[in-house]
Amino acid sequence: MNQLFAGNHLLAQAGIGGIPLDENGSLVPLYISSDIEASNNDLALIGCWYGQDDLRLSATMTALEWTLKSKPFPKIYIVEAAKKECKRYFSEIKDITYIQREIRPESEGIWMKEALWSIGAREAIKDGYTKLVFIDLDCSFVHQNWVVKVSESFKKYDVISPHICYYMSGQIDGIKKGVMVSKGYMALSGNPRGQPGMGLGMTADFFTNKLNSFIPNFADSAGDTFFWLSLRDFSPSSPICKSISHVMREEDCVGIKPRPKIGHGGQVLVHHPHGLIANRNYNARAWITRECFPRFRDGVAYFSDGMPYFSDAERGEIFKKAMGIVKSSNRFWSWEEASIMCRKLLQDAGLKTY
Numbered sequence: 001m002n003q004l005f006a007g008n009h010l011l012a013q014a015g016i017g018g019i020p021l022d023e024n025g026s027l028v029p030l031y032i033s034s035d036i037e038a039s040n041n042d043l044a045l046i047g048c049w050y051g052q053d054d055l056r057l058s059a060t061m062t063a064l065e066w067t068l069k070s071k072p073f074p075k076i077y078i079v080e081a082a083k084k085e086c087k088r089y090f091s092e093i094k095d096i097t098y099i100q101r102e103i104r105p106e107s108e109g110i111w112m113k114e115a116l117w118s119i120g121a122r123e124a125i126k127d128g129y130t131k132l133v134f135i136d137l138d139c140s141f142v143h144q145n146w147v148v149k150v151s152e153s154f155k156k157y158d159v160i161s162p163h164i165c166y167y168m169s170g171q172i173d174g175i176k177k178g179v180m181v182s183k184g185y186m187a188l189s190g191n192p193r194g195q196p197g198m199g200l201g202m203t204a205d206f207f208t209n210k211l212n213s214f215i216p217n218f219a220d221s222a223g224d225t226f227f228w229l230s231l232r233d234f235s236p237s238s239p240i241c242k243s244i245s246h247v248m249r250e251e252d253c254v255g256i257k258p259r260p261k262i263g264h265g266g267q268v269l270v271h272h273p274h275g276l277i278a279n280r281n282y283n284a285r286a287w288i289t290r291e292c293f294p295r296f297r298d299g300v301a302y303f304s305d306g307m308p309y310f311s312d313a314e315r316g317e318i319f320k321k322a323m324g325i326v327k328s329s330n331r332f333w334s335w336e337e338a339s340i341m342c343r344k345l346l347q348d349a350g351l352k353t354y
Contacts, residue, residue, distance in 0.1 A: 007167070008179075010165040010179055010268075011165070013164055014143070014165075014266060015143070016030065016142065025175075026170065026172075026175065027168065027169045027170065027174055027175055028169055029066075029169045029170075029272065030142045030268070031066055031140075031142070031144070032143045034143065034144040037072075038072045038147075040073065040074050042130050043074050043075070043133060043150065043151045044075045044129035046077045046078075046117055046124060046132060046133065047077070047078050047117075047120075047134070047136070048078065048081070048112075049078065049080045049089065049137060050103065050112055050116065052087075055274035056138060056274040058274065059138040059271075059272035059273060060137045060138045060272075062272050063137060063138050063139055063270070064093075064137055066141075066144075067135075067137075067141070068096075069144060070145075071144045072145070072147050074133070075127070075129060076095065077097045077099060078093070078096050078097070078098055079100075079117070079119050080100055081100075082102070084102055101119065101306070102307075104307070104309065107307055107310075109310075109320035110219055111220050111308075112308050113221070114224070115302065115307065118217070119305075121134075121207055124204075125207070130154075131154045131204070132201060132202055132203070133150060133162050133200075134200045134201065135198070135269075136197065138271060139269045140272070141268070141269060142269070142270060146162070146265070146267045149265055149266040150201065150266070150267060153263055153265040154203055156261060157260075157264075158206045158262070159201070159260045159262050159263075160202070160264050161184025161199060161200065162184075162199045162201045162265035163198065163267040164264055164266060164267065165180055165181045165182055165185065165268055166179075166199075166270065167270060167271070168273065168277070169273060170273035171276070173276055173278065174273065177277070181194050181195065182194050183262075187262040187263065188263055196224040198269050200224065200227070201265060210260070217308050218245045218299075219289050219293060219300055219319060220245050220289040220319075221282065222286050225244060226245075229253075230255055231255055232259055233253060233254055236248040236250060243283055243286050245285075245286045246290060246296040247290060247354075249296065278331075279332065281327075281338070283338075284335055285338075287342070288342045291322075291346060291353065292315045292346070293315060293319070299316070314349070314351060315346075317349075318342065318346055318351065322338070322345055326338060
């Protein structure tokens with residue numbers, strides 16, 4: 001519990017007086033209302049959904065209920081991708097701009113969050129929005145008036161974490177992790193550490209001219225980790241590269257120039273629960289990707305509508321099979337164990353291993 005209470009100073013910076021615990025000692029989501037009547041005409045909030053996981057859907061709807069009460073209200077874009085025969089969950093939600101995409105057979109099993117975010121961002125920019133905030137839809141801002149400070153932060157920074165920190169509510173392993181500091185907050189002190197996920201923000205100019213209108217989308221989910229790495233030069237021998245989905249070469253480790261101004265939006269994000277953290281197996285997934293698509297950015301191509309698909313269908317099938325084995329086991333996998341398992345699948349299929 002020490003790690004949890006060590007986050008008190010982070011919460012205090014966002015105007016929160018203490019750790020939000022219920023009578024049973026569990027972390028709970030906070031909802032801090034506001035009477036502010038300010039308007040918003042330049043900030044877009046972008047989220048996405050794909051998949052049919054009931055727990056994650058429940059967490060998302062809980063978070064979204066509060067997000068839709070944001071005050072001032074941002075322009076909200078939700079990009080939903082689903083197979084043609086599958087139900088769509090967000091098409092009837094009021095007060096959002098809904099963007100629909102179909103998951104073709106070539107795209108099944110590939111990670112697509114950053115690709116869907118990018119689709120939403122391109123639409124927001126077409127509509128004239130200059131400040132882009134991306135959020136995992138199973139997260140919500142504690143403060144109802146989050147738009148005010150986050151929007152203000154873009155006067156100083158090109159790239160932000162909209163949050164100082166986040167915590168995971170409603171699950172015991174979330175309590176063990178405590179309050180987790182964001183990449184943007186740590187960057188202000190020149191520290192490369194911090195958590196890359198849950199939320200991201202950037203100017204429309206940065207998205208268009210530095211990212212060529214695409215946030216990196218890897219086959220397995222490590223796009224956010226690479227994004228933050230790419231803002232500065234780094235070494236392929238850096239420990240963090242072990243969690244990247246590809247074998248990084250010197251030429252892959254050159255940061256964006258000139259280096260953007262990086263900061264945060266002063267908020268706290270709450271992640272709503274949808275299963276044990278250990279079962280998500282981030283490192284195992286990264287190493288399955290390495291075995292199937294070792295070269296940087298290998299494995300992912302895009303249709304004209306922005307949807308990602310496996311550029312090598314044979315290796316994509318092995319990737320999906322290996323990912324399915326890990327997910328269905330409902331347990332933790334070490335990266336070594338996942339690597340060995342995936343290599344065997346590749347060899348059995350007569351495909352090259354590296």
